[in-house]
Amino acid sequence: MPAMSKTTDYLKPILLRLGSMSLAITLLTVLALASVIGTVLLQNQDQADYLQQFGPIWYWVFRSLGLFDMYHTWWFLSLLGFLMLSLSVCLYRNVPRFLKEMRGSKVALSDSAMKHMKHSRHWDLKGQSAENVLSVAKERLKEWRIREEQRGDVSYIRADKGKYHKWGYILVHSAMLVVLTGGWISVQFGFRGNMQVPVGSQESEISFLKSTSVAYKEMPFEVHCNDFSIDFYPNGMPKEFKSNLTIIDHGKEVIKDRDIIVNEPLYYKGVRIYQASFGDGGSNIHLKLLKLDGSGEIDSAEAHVYTSYKDKTNGVTLELTDFRPHNVENMAEIGDPKDFQDLGPSVDFIMRGPGLKPVKIRSFMNAFELNGDNRGSFIQVSFSGDTKDFQSVALGLDMSDPQEWKLLQRFLIHLADDNVKNKQKANMQAFKAAMDDVFGKGKRPDNFQAMAMRVLQAAQVIPRLPWPYIPVLDDYDQKYYTGLQLAKDPGMNVVWTGSALLVMGLCIMLYVSHRKLWLIVRRKGNDLSISFVGLSNRNQLNFEHEFNEILSSMNDDMQQLEKGDAV
Amino acid sequence: MTAITESNGLWESMYQGRAAFVRYWAYIGLILGAVGLAVFGGDGYTENGYIFQLVGQDGVMWLGTGALLGAGLAIGASTLRPEMVNGYIPKTMVSWLDGAALMIALMGLLTLLEPTAAQVSYKDQSNLFAGHVIMTMNVLFLFSAICYIAYLFAPESFIGSMATAAAWGGVYAGGSSLLLRWYESYLFLGGEIGHAPVSNIYEVFILLFCIVTIIYLQWEKRYEAKAMGAFVMALVAAGVFFGIWLDSVGQAEIKPLVPALQSYWMKIHVPMNFVGYGSFAVACGAGMAYLTRMWLEARNSNMVRVFPSLEQLDQLAYKSVAVGFPAFTLATILGAAWAAEAWGGYWSWDPKETWALIVWLVYGAYLHVRISHGWHGKTLAWWTVIAFLVTVFCFLGVNMYLSGLHSYGRLS
Ligand code: HEM
Numbered sequence: 001m002p003a004m005s006k007t008t009d010y011l012k013p014i015l016l017r018l019g020s021m022s023l024a025i026t027l028l029t030v031l032a033l034a035s036v037i038g039t040v041l042l043q044n045q046d047q048a049d050y051l052q053q054f055g056p057i058w059y060w061v062f063r064s065l066g067l068f069d070m071y072h073t074w075w076f077l078s079l080l081g082f083l084m085l086s087l088s089v090c091l092y093r094n095v096p097r098f099l100k101e102m103r104g105s106k107v108a109l110s111d112s113a114m115k116h117m118k119h120s121r122h123w124d125l126k127g128q129s130a131e132n133v134l135s136v137a138k139e140r141l142k143e144w145r146i147r148e149e150q151r152g153d154v155s156y157i158r159a160d161k162g163k164y165h166k167w168g169y170i171l172v173h174s175a176m177l178v179v180l181t182g183g184w185i186s187v188q189f190g191f192r193g194n195m196q197v198p199v200g201s202q203e204s205e206i207s208f209l210k211s212t213s214v215a216y217k218e219m220p221f222e223v224h225c226n227d228f229s230i231d232f233y234p235n236g237m238p239k240e241f242k243s244n245l246t247i248i249d250h251g252k253e254v255i256k257d258r259d260i261i262v263n264e265p266l267y268y269k270g271v272r273i274y275q276a277s278f279g280d281g282g283s284n285i286h287l288k289l290l291k292l293d294g295s296g297e298i299d300s301a302e303a304h305v306y307t308s309y310k311d312k313t314n315g316v317t318l319e320l321t322d323f324r325p326h327n328v329e330n331m332a333e334i335g336d337p338k339d340f341q342d343l344g345p346s347v348d349f350i351m352r353g354p355g356l357k358p359v360k361i362r363s364f365m366n367a368f369e370l371n372g373d374n375r376g377s378f379i380q381v382s383f384s385g386d387t388k389d390f391q392s393v394a395l396g397l398d399m400s401d402p403q404e405w406k407l408l409q410r411f412l413i414h415l416a417d418d419n420v421k422n423k424q425k426a427n428m429q430a431f432k433a434a435m436d437d438v439f440g441k442g443k444r445p446d447n448f449q450a451m452a453m454r455v456l457q458a459a460q461v462i463p464r465l466p467w468p469y470i471p472v473l474d475d476y477d478q479k480y481y482t483g484l485q486l487a488k489d490p491g492m493n494v495v496w497t498g499s500a501l502l503v504m505g506l507c508i509m510l511y512v513s514h515r516k517l518w519l520i521v522r523r524k525g526n527d528l529s530i531s532f533v534g535l536s537n538r539n540q541l542n543f544e545h546e547f548n549e550i551l552s553s554m555n556d557d558m559q560q561l562e563k564g565d566a567v
Numbered sequence: 568m569t570a571i572t573e574s575n576g577l578w579e580s581m582y583q584g585r586a587a588f589v590r591y592w593a594y595i596g597l598i599l600g601a602v603g604l605a606v607f608g609g610d611g612y613t614e615n616g617y618i619f620q621l622v623g624q625d626g627v628m629w630l631g632t633g634a635l636l637g638a639g640l641a642i643g644a645s646t647l648r649p650e651m652v653n654g655y656i657p658k659t660m661v662s663w664l665d666g667a668a669l670m671i672a673l674m675g676l677l678t679l680l681e682p683t684a685a686q687v688s689y690k691d692q693s694n695l696f697a698g699h700v701i702m703t704m705n706v707l708f709l710f711s712a713i714c715y716i717a718y719l720f721a722p723e724s725f726i727g728s729m730a731t732a733a734a735w736g737g738v739y740a741g742g743s744s745l746l747l748r749w750y751e752s753y754l755f756l757g758g759e760i761g762h763a764p765v766s767n768i769y770e771v772f773i774l775l776f777c778i779v780t781i782i783y784l785q786w787e788k789r790y791e792a793k794a795m796g797a798f799v800m801a802l803v804a805a806g807v808f809f810g811i812w813l814d815s816v817g818q819a820e821i822k823p824l825v826p827a828l829q830s831y832w833m834k835i836h837v838p839m840n841f842v843g844y845g846s847f848a849v850a851c852g853a854g855m856a857y858l859t860r861m862w863l864e865a866r867n868s869n870m871v872r873v874f875p876s877l878e879q880l881d882q883l884a885y886k887s888v889a890v891g892f893p894a895f896t897l898a899t900i901l902g903a904a905w906a907a908e909a910w911g912g913y914w915s916w917d918p919k920e921t922w923a924l925i926v927w928l929v930y931g932a933y934l935h936v937r938i939s940h941g942w943h944g945k946t947l948a949w950w951t952v953i954a955f956l957v958t959v960f961c962f963l964g965v966n967m968y969l970s971g972l973h974s975y976g977r978l979s
Contacts, residue, residue: 021939025932032928039918039965071916183914192912233760233823240826262826263909274911487911495913499900506893539889541790541882 019089027083034079038070044209084180091173098166107149107158109518109533117533119547123558125528130155130521133528136557137519140550144517157519165514165537171505175498182494191217192487197225198281199479202248206486219486220269222248226257228278228480237328237340241275243482270488277483280305283323285347286475287363290399292468296409298402299469305347314468316353323347325478327364343368347473350385356466360385365473367398374398374447376454377472396458399472403438404451408458410434415459427456513538515546530558587661588652589641594664596637597630604629618753618761670739674746681751689755692820697747701773701814704740705807707733708776712804715796722873727793734780734800741777745770752821760823765837768966769819772810774838776803778845782890783852786883794874795883798859799852832905839898840962846891847930847951847958853884854951861945881944884951885937892930899923922961929954 017023041062050068051059066073114120125133137157138146144159193206202224207216224246231240240261247255247268260266266273282304289299289311301318303309308319327343344366352358362380369375377399380390397404414430431452439445462470515536522529532554536543605617608625620626645652680696687695714730745764753761764770783799786792813819857880863871875883902923903913914920933950937943 021935025935025939028928028932028935032925032932035921035925035928038916039921043916186913237823238826239823240829263830263832265908265911272911274909276910485911489907489912492907492913496904499903503893503897503900506896510889510893539882539886541879541886 015089015093018086019093023086024090027079027086031079031083034070034076037067041067041070043071044069080180080183084177087173087177087180091170091177095170098169102163102166105158107147108151108154108156109158109520114518114520114531114533117535119535119544119551120531120533121551121555123530123532123555125530125558125562127526128528128561130523130528132561133521133530133558134519136561137554140554140557141517141519153523155521157521159517159519161515162512163514165508165512168505168507168509168512171501172509173505175501175505178498178501179495180498182491182496182498185491185494186489187491190487190489190491192485192489193217194276195219195223195484195486196279196281196481197223197484198481199225199228201225201281219271220249221254221271223273223484223486224248225482228281228482230278232326241278243275243484245273245482245484270490272487272489274485274487275482276485279481279483280323281479281481282306283479284477285320285323285473287318287347287471288399288474289469289471290405292462292465292470294409294412296406298405300474301471311468314353316351316356316468318471319350319352321348321350321360323476323478325476331370345473345476347476348387349471351467351471353468357383358385359383360387360390361471362387362390363471363473365400365476367400368394374450374454376457379470379472393461394457395470396454396456396461398454399470404454407434407438407451408455408462410437411455411459412463431455510538513543515543517547517550582662585645585652588645589638591661591664592641593634593638594661594668596633596635596640598633599637600629600631600633601626603633618749670742671746673739673743674750677743677747678750681747681754684754687751687754689760692755695751695754695821697744697751698814698819700740700744700747701810701819704737704744704773704776705811707737707740708780708800708803708807711737711780712797712800715793715800719794719797719870719873730793730796730800731784731787734784734796737803738777738780738784741773741780745773745777748821760821762824762829763834765833766824766828767818767822768963769810769813771837771841772806772813774841775845775848776806776810778841779803779848782846782849782887786849786886790875790879790883792853792856792875792879792883795853795856795880798855799849802848802852827909830905830909832901832908836898836901836905839894839901843891843895843898844958844962846887846894847926847955850884850887850891850951851955853880853887854948854955856880857884857948858945858952861948877944881947884948888930888933888951892927892934895923895927895930899927919961919965922965926954926958926961929957 045068047068050062053059054062062068066075070076134148134155134157141157141159144161145163147158147160149156149158191206191208193208195203195206197203202222204219204222205216206219207214209215225243226246227244229242230238231242233239242259242261244257244259245255245266246253246257247266249269255266255268258266260273260275262275265275284304285302287301287303287309289301291297291299299311301309301311303318303320305320305323308317310317323345324347325345327346328340329343331341343364346362346364348360348362350358350360360382364378367374367377376394376396378392378394380392382389382391397408399405411430411434414433415426434455435444435448436442445451513536515534517532517534520531520533522531532551534543534547534550601621604620604626608620608629621630677696677700682694682696711730711733714726714733718726718730748764748770749761752764765774779799780803783796787796856874857877860871860874860877860880863874874880899920902920906915906920907913933947933954936950937947
């Protein structure tokens with residue numbers, strides 16, 4: 001059949017190439033280099049960011065090569081596929097050969113092979129029987145696996161240790177195939193995505209990134225979040241995130257009130273549910289609106305996070321975007337040891353209105369204290385809408401105290417009354433009058449000096465604010481959402497099996513060396529010519545040691561025989 | 568541990584025959600006792616409580632019983648079959664176990680020098696004692712490096728022994744200082760933040776020095792490769808300076824663990840990784856020694872005589888990689904297992920993971936290149952040096968330059 005042999009003729013060199021070690025080395029190196037790209041170029045970011053970072057030309061070049069989601073591009077996956085192919089061919093070519101070699105290798109050793117042995121020794125003995133020598137040698141090598149063969153005048157003893165070394169090769173390389181197959185199963189049949197469940201609600205859909213867009217998937221059950229809590233270390237760093245979950249399957253509560261924390265997931269129907277993140281689940285926020293129209297009134301507003309509050313009188317809306325019960329910040333000066341402090345609750349919102357530049361504001365509930373001094377309330381303002389651009393604005397006043405607000409109003413009014421040139425004196429008088437207005441004539445609260453400082457500072461800042469009012473966080477009813485990660489991974493166990501084989505195989509391959517010794521006894525009339533040679537495929541240093549040890553005892557034996565003593 | 572002991576007759580007998588055999592099984596019993604305590608004893612294993620159980624009444628019971636049972640069985644068995652005492656494994660393992668026991672004892676002694684819990688605060692950790700032990704380690708390692716380098720120029724056995732002794736001293740100081748830090752982490756904030764001393768880059772660096780030095784000293788003992796020490800210990804010395812810098816920028820403080828790191832996996836994954844990194848560092852040292860010897864040979868220098876042969880250095884580099892590669896493979900797998908347990912996927916192409924893969928591929932290619940003919944000697948020596956640079960990037964560079972989930976080591 002000429003056609004058939006033709007195809008094998010074509011295939012053979014290809015198989016040879018595919019199963020070659022140089023291809024293996026090339027593949028490993030190329031994979032390593034390709035992987036570098038994916039770590040240097042941040043993966044799966046916002047496309048707009050990439051465009052801005054690289055400019056239009058490079059952006060399109062990178063994008064068409066799939067470098068923004070590199071590990072899932074056709075070419076990267078082909079590389080892995082190619083590695084699998086190469087491994088298979090390599091196994092296909094070598095395993096039968098190695099198995100055969102392990103089962104029975106030749107005992108006899110050709111002269112040319114003997115010349116190539118690095119470790120060898122020669123003796124000539126006169127008037128000795130070969131049997132004697134052989135039995136002495138066998139006694140010396142009793143811990144080795146010994147086989148014998150006789151070819152004419154020549155007797156061979158072959159001794160092996162660590163013969164199953166080649167199993168290491170088989171295990172390691174098939175393990176790689178198993179691991180890669182497991183990975184493929186994970187990608188094909190598994191999923192991983194996120195779910196945000198506000199406390200008291202339930203959810204059954206996960207979202208995940210598919211190449212560069214978001215995709216959704218329905219779970220075969222619902223997750224109800226009963227509770228979410230954070231534990232803190234005494235220094236304010238988070239210690240534990242804990243969710244209490246109930247799993248509902250077709251209306252039935254199959255798992256009830258189970259706690260999960262980071263590192264301790266929940267398992268149901270092949271899906272693992274992990275504590276991954278948390279955030280605000282629509283807390284109820286109560287705001288004080290300190291009006292800046294000179295009336296000194298304080299309005300109030302109520303809204304949930306993720307909703308808006310609209311003031312009908314002036315058309316200004318507040319869109320609440322986030323609430324945080326704690327704001328742990330490092331208060332130390334640059335270079336000093338870190339000093340973490342909790343600045344207390346804050347609320348984020350975006351203020352929009354006719355004639356106003358939209359602005360993002362973070363408003364704190366508590367006044368800022370430094371070394372026990374009340375330095376007044378502050379807010380953070382960002383005109384870009386990005387929290388990175390937040391700038392702190394000290395309001396001066398402690399806004400949680402309505403009397404201070406009143407004091408400021410009175411102060412401003414009294415200041416306007418006066419037309420005195422001396423500014424300091426005017427301030428003084430206006431403040432005195434304001435004090436009398438608020439606290440009664442001549443009465444002063446204990447800390448009125450500090451209060452004076454705050455009012456003076458506020459008088460500089462507050463009248464300049466462009467808004468109709470200052471929203472200050474007054475009260476809240478907090479509600480978290482818990483961020484869960486749900487994953488199903490049917491390939492995982494395949495990967496673990498492969499990994500175990502890999503480690504076992506590596507240990508065999510690297511620590512068990514196949515050591516071979518030959519004792520060749522050649523009869524020349526009455527004399528014997530004896531050669532002792534050895535070879536190891538790994539760990540030459542140890543083998544040298546081992547060989548020399550056997551050699552020296554062998555040498556002793558031979559000298560004894562020479563002297564005629566029976567051993 | 569054995570380098571010092573071999574010269575002495577009494578010591579020698581400690582590592583042979585029945586004494587070593589019984590001690591070995593006592594240690595095994597002790598370890599099984601500790602495992603038993605975790606699985607069956609008290610309230611079972613908890614991240615924070617276990618360590619207290621170990622040193623409490625339960626621990627003494629379980630460990631003591633284990634050790635006594637192990638020793639008893641060993642005495643019985645060796646009486647019945649005296650030839651059993653000549654096993655290979657007990658003889659090699661027992662010196663390691665003795666070393667570990669000595670380190671724990673040293674730590675116990677050093678705790679006596681610690682201030683009381685009332686005298687330390689989280690914000691001011693300056694009067695903790697481990698810092699002094701670490702400084703001692705730094706001095707010993709630097710001194711050892713200097714001696715090893717001096718040995719190249721003046722190969723006196725006295726200088727050589729001093730280098731070796733200082734290196735061992737450094738290992739003990741480093742090991743016990745880490746244990747001491749573990750103890751110290753329970754001293755403040757009501758003991759709530761206690762954790763194993765492998766949680767930040769400063770601590771793992773100390774671990775790394777000790778591992779590199781131990782592996783090198785094994786090679787020195789077995790293969791008389793003293794000249795290699797100049798290169799390996801020079802790497803350690805460079806690390807010591809880096810550690811001092813870390814301390815000076817406040818990275819040496821004991822800090823609480825973020826929730827993601829509160830897992831027993833951390834205690835397995837991180838040290839295993841550093842066995843890998845450490846061996847690769849030793850391989851790099853052997854590679855550098857190889858290249859230096861070649862350079863010296865080309866100039867007919869006399870110094871060549873101090874060096875092991877090229878063949879030997881080549882083999883030592885390979886042996887180091889052969890220790891590191893399986894350890895690193897296992898560490899990566901353990902990391903994957905942890906990732907699977909903590910965040911739902913065993914592989915996320917996170918930069919640290921990817922760089923671990925890169926390192927693994929580079930050394931995998933090294934092993935292949937070695938077997939495929941022709942590539943020996945010089946090229947491979949360069950390979951070990953460059954591959955180690957890749958390794959350094961993996962465990963330092965990634966934390967400094969790339970973002971990802973492994974932010975525990977981030978330098979701020
Ligand atoms: C990710 C993939 C691979 C890994 C982790 C791997 C690992 C190893 C290791 C550790 C060794 C032993 C080196 C030593 O004993 O010093 C080895 C040997 C070998 N590898 Fe691979 N290998 C991989 C891929 C391949 C591929 C794709 C091929 C074939 C194309 C291949 C062919 C060989 C051969 C022929 C040997 C020598 C076996 C012997 O004679 O003992 N390997 N491999």
